[in-house]
Amino acid sequence: xxxxxxxxxxxxxxxxxxxxxxxxxxxxxxxxxxxxxxxxxxxxxxxxxxxxxxxxxxxxxxxxxxxxxxxxxxxxxxxxxxxxxxxxxxxxxxxxxxxxxxxxxxxxxxxxxxxxxxxxxxxxxxxxxxxxxxxxxxxxxxxxxxxxxxxxxxxxxxxxxxxxxxxxxxxxxxxxxxxxxxxxxxxxxxxxxxxxxxxxxxxxxxxxxxxxxxxxxxxxxxxxxxxxxxxxxxxxxxxxxxxxxxxxxxxxxxxxxxxxxxxxxxxxxxxxxxxxxxxxxxxxxxxxxxxxxxxxxxxxxxxxxxxxxxxxxxxxxxxxxxxxxxxxxxxxxxxxxxxxxxxxxxxxxxxxxxxxxxxxxxxxxxxxxxxxxxxxxxxxxxxxxxxxxxxxxxxxxxxxxxxxxxxxxxxxxxxxxxxxxxxxxx
Amino acid sequence: xxxxxxxxxxxxxxxxxxxxxxxxxxxxxxxxxxxxxxxxxxxxxxxxxxxxxxxxxxxxxxxxxxxxxxxxxxxxxxxxxxxxxxxxxxxxxxxxxxxxxxxxxxxxxxxxxxxxxxxxxxxxxxxxxxxxxxxxxxxxxxxxxxxxxxxxxxxxxxxxxxxxxxxxxxxxxxxxxxxxxxxxxxxxxxxxxxxxxxxxxxxxxxxxxxxxxxxxxxxxxxxxxxxxxxxxxxxxxxxxxxxxxxxxxxxxxxxxxxxxxxxxxxxxxxxxxxxxxxxxxxxxxxxxxxxxxxxxxxxxxxxxxxxxxxxxxxxxxxxxxxxxxxxxxxxxxxxxxxxxxxxxxxxxxxxxxxxxxxxxxxxxxxxxxxxxxxxxxxxxxxxxxxxxxxxxxxxxxxxxxxxxxxxxxxxxxxxxxxxxxxxxxx
Numbered sequence: 074x075x076x077x078x079x080x081x082x083x084x085x086x087x088x089x090x091x092x093x094x095x096x097x098x099x100x101x102x103x104x105x106x107x108x109x110x111x112x113x114x115x116x117x118x119x120x121x122x123x124x125x126x127x128x129x130x131x132x133x134x135x136x137x138x139x140x141x142x143x144x145x146x147x148x149x150x151x152x153x154x155x156x157x158x159x160x161x162x163x164x165x166x167x168x169x170x171x172x173x174x175x176x177x178x179x180x181x182x183x184x185x186x187x188x189x190x191x192x193x194x195x196x197x198x199x200x201x202x203x204x205x206x207x208x209x210x211x212x213x214x215x216x217x218x219x220x221x222x223x224x225x226x227x228x229x230x231x232x233x234x235x236x237x238x239x240x241x242x243x244x245x246x247x248x249x250x251x252x253x254x255x256x257x258x259x260x261x262x263x264x265x266x267x268x269x270x271x272x273x274x275x276x277x278x279x280x281x282x283x284x285x286x287x288x289x290x291x292x293x294x295x296x297x298x299x300x301x302x303x304x305x306x307x308x309x310x311x312x313x314x315x316x317x318x319x320x321x322x323x324x325x326x327x328x329x330x331x332x333x334x335x336x337x338x339x340x341x342x343x344x345x346x347x348x349x350x351x352x353x354x355x356x357x358x359x360x361x362x363x364x365x366x367x368x369x370x371x372x373x374x375x376x377x378x379x380x381x382x383x384x385x386x387x388x389x390x391x392x393x394x395x396x397x398x399x400x401x402x403x404x405x406x407x408x409x410x411x412x413x414x415x416x417x418x419x420x421x422x423x424x425x426x427x428x429x430x431x432x433x434x435x436x437x438x439x440x441x442x443x444x445x446x447x448x449x450x451x452x453x454x455x456x457x458x459x460x461x462x463x464x465x466x467x468x469x470x471x472x473x474x475x476x477x478x479x480x481x482x483x484x485x486x487x488x489x490x491x492x493x494x495x496x497x498x499x
Numbered sequence: 500x501x502x503x504x505x506x507x508x509x510x511x512x513x514x515x516x517x518x519x520x521x522x523x524x525x526x527x528x529x530x531x532x533x534x535x536x537x538x539x540x541x542x543x544x545x546x547x548x549x550x551x552x553x554x555x556x557x558x559x560x561x562x563x564x565x566x567x568x569x570x571x572x573x574x575x576x577x578x579x580x581x582x583x584x585x586x587x588x589x590x591x592x593x594x595x596x597x598x599x600x601x602x603x604x605x606x607x608x609x610x611x612x613x614x615x616x617x618x619x620x621x622x623x624x625x626x627x628x629x630x631x632x633x634x635x636x637x638x639x640x641x642x643x644x645x646x647x648x649x650x651x652x653x654x655x656x657x658x659x660x661x662x663x664x665x666x667x668x669x670x671x672x673x674x675x676x677x678x679x680x681x682x683x684x685x686x687x688x689x690x691x692x693x694x695x696x697x698x699x700x701x702x703x704x705x706x707x708x709x710x711x712x713x714x715x716x717x718x719x720x721x722x723x724x725x726x727x728x729x730x731x732x733x734x735x736x737x738x739x740x741x742x743x744x745x746x747x748x749x750x751x752x753x754x755x756x757x758x759x760x761x762x763x764x765x766x767x768x769x770x771x772x773x774x775x776x777x778x779x780x781x782x783x784x785x786x787x788x789x790x791x792x793x794x795x796x797x798x799x800x801x802x803x804x805x806x807x808x809x810x811x812x813x814x815x816x817x818x819x820x821x822x823x824x825x826x827x828x829x830x831x832x833x834x835x836x837x838x839x840x841x842x843x844x845x846x847x848x849x850x851x852x853x854x855x856x857x858x859x860x861x862x863x864x865x866x867x868x869x870x871x872x873x874x875x876x877x878x879x880x881x882x883x884x885x886x887x888x889x890x891x892x893x894x895x896x897x898x899x900x901x902x903x904x905x906x907x908x909x910x911x912x913x914x915x916x917x918x919x920x921x922x923x924x925x
Contacts, residue, residue: 106561112561114561123553123783127545127729128546130730132541135527136869137864144731170597171596171752173778174596174777199764204752204753208750208751210751211750215641295779303557303783304564304565305783321637323637323638326600326634336874340633351599352598352630353597355781355784356730357784358782447762
């Protein structure tokens, strides 16, 4: 394979049909941002729209804005926008609360749906995002279920025994960037008599998702990563229409009531997914989330999620190729090489298993190349994690990021940083 | 009693030691805002501070702002500010999620605390805010408890039988403005062997609250009413230190973990009230909430909550007096006349029990006098609800509001509005 050059990257940017989408964002000067999988970049439209929500809607409209500014419709209106990105239909998604809380709701509903089956096991992965496991532990304990964790994805099919009620997975692993085959695993769960609950935190806006086509049962996801909704943006929740109106979730607040303004003392759940709403939602943060959703939907004019996926894979391919070409032997690729198993991030560990990953990430951040570090343990190495958001990253960004990485390694900056780190903790 | 005049109101404003606090707010031109019990007014400081959070913290700082802008500390930092307003100590309160969700957490913890007692009844009022009842219904059903509702506050002591595990009350009634004696009812609950859970939605920032002095067990409250935190602002949660580290709540997300950045697969709750945090919080809405909290804490320089309470009672006294003086016989006072039983709002019903309350409220809103309407039922009349926030309302505002009310009644505007309403629904 011939080496990739800076000119190649320039040519790829020049040919990139999505290049203009970058103009939607306010990227800080001098930053190459490879952490959109943790917090997406500020959309250019957001400051003015948030300011209008503050001064016009809150300041001038006051309580009248619940109707006049459409605050009551926000969870559904934004939900319809999310639906377009995850293979769901209008009316099937609401934006609300946090990912953890939404998982509690749908997992509770899923366990309720399976109550009569007598099945009492929830299957997930030990490497799932910890908060998902915490919520599952809590619900399993309360409801008399057992949480069964597998150590590797290939153990999942065998784990789907006749005792299993729910398969609960995160579609793209937060740490490794490995992506599950949602269609195949949902089918395997169904074939085994179980339901499939999906966390799309690292999928929505990053990879094509087809919830209805995969016949998934429930899904939740995050607003502030690839959806660019701002820090702590509200999350979203989806339930297949066969479940949405069937099961109640226990966070039965006024906004999920069938007639929220009748103020009746008895709870009566709204039809459909609106019953997954609970209390009053943070309007300013929802306003920011809509700006973020619009940046992803703007890709529709250029091929939508399919086009974003094509570019995302080209970006991560280029990053992997350049790291292997220019830092040969220094890193082990943690993220799967196969496209079908890769999300929109690339994770590396140090090939020599030394402890410098943290220091390298810090040295890169000091240079404006923002990725992040995830500590390992006895089973997993420390990793350097780089997210690639095709909406605002180009191939020259990839080149420059690797150039900085090379300089960090060659210049010994990371060793100095590692020395400082060790000195500061001893 | 001599009549109150406009000059009297001017004189009261001139003597008001809190008058300058109004300068903290952006009140819309031509509006007399009597709905701060539903959504507080925009603080002057908020637009710039929110804009800075958007462009500097999110836009420029990006993921780095979790540390550099103190995002991680916001729930506790704001919680410490709320603590000063509700008679709690630093470290005892966190700002997070919604009031409904926080009630779920603390009521779950309270039921857990009482599990071993064998007591299986939760007592509340039928007139409690509906969402509180919905959450209690859900938890009681799940946990095998019964929700027992009383029709009138004076039935509460007798309802505290030996089966009662928890007394769950809203301190100030959202509809009538009637305020409970927190100290007496908490003591009655404890004497009966039960715990006391308080909803401070219409109390925090409106009336003095002394959670620790009253020896209450758990409390939650709302950020967007008298705390001026903006639409859907995050709520708060308090647990007495004797409970805070003892019981887990089931919404066990990463932010409530003892070591949230260790990413361990096993949940281990944080010590103290931090375990009542769950998922990632809406940072922009928390930023707005802090601006609101600061407007209330600014009263500390003038006597704090005690001074606000003195003015609040004077405002509601004046409103009651002027309505009775100038609209004699037209309204029945729903809110208790006794200061000890009154929150910071006044509710009226039509003395002739006719159906014009909605139309009168609409006619007032059309004139810029913003209160709100709450529909009645077989037990309760329709009401006109007027909230009085001493931070930004004066006595001339009260005069002018009543003047508008007189004109609405005399000019027949409300009858035309009522006619239009009936025509539009038939």
